Amino acid sequence: MKILVLNGSPKRDQSDTMHITRAFLDGMKDAAPQDIHVMHAIDQHIEYCTGCFSCMFNGGNCVHDDGMRIILEEILESDLLVLSFPLYCYGMPAPLKAIVDRILPLSSMKMEKVGDRYEHVGQADFSHLRYLMICGCGFPNSRHNFEPAVMQFKLLFPQGHTILTVPESPLFNVPSASVVTEPRLELVRESGRQYAESGIVETGLMDRIMSPMIPEEQYAAIVNEGVKA
Secondary structure (H helix, E strand, C coil), rough: CCEEEEEEECHHHHHHHHHHHHHHHHHHHHHHEEEEEEEEHCCCCCCHHHHHHHCHHHCCCCCCCCCHHHHHHHHHHHHHHEHHHCCCCCCCCHHHHHHCCCCCHHHHEEEEEEECCEEEECCCCCCEEEEEEEEEECCCCCCCCCCHHHHHHHHHCCCEEEEECCCCCCHHHHHHHHHHHHHHHHHHHHHHHHHHCCCCCCHHHHHHHCCCCCCCCHHHHHHHHHHHH
């Protein structure tokens, strides 16, 4: 499988969330060989979308001549598009959002009704693509934190999406927390194996991955004590 990972964290490989993403991809590789390319959004030259819609009238040609052309080509050549990012203000970091805004050339201005809403008709064939969102955050719970990012991802990619949201993700960059992070990464690795083999992850396993690694109150106390120091 050809996999394109768009890492939205400005920390690049040191991202808390990338620990989770690497474990998932390792699980996929346990099941079968994978062709994986990781792009760090912060390193790409991507101009902001101006909303001129030229690309939607002009066969997908954008007014900007930058790195987005290559990214779009690689997206269309991939089997799985992974958005890996930490939660910033309940959404994705700006460098990744700039890329997501610029996928507009894949669609035309023409729209059609799909279910109970309207969607733009594609200018390219990406029906083969599957989509994976892996998102970590520094809060100790999943409730009332990830919902805006999850909803945006589902609206962007209504078909073939899988979503992992993991609270307490800064623990993955704390060596002394390995007693709780290593077992959690093993669960993530198992989810990657399941995904590679069947295209889905068992609901019970997803629930375990997306639960706090340590009690919420304990995590919050540790963070607050660190702030005082």
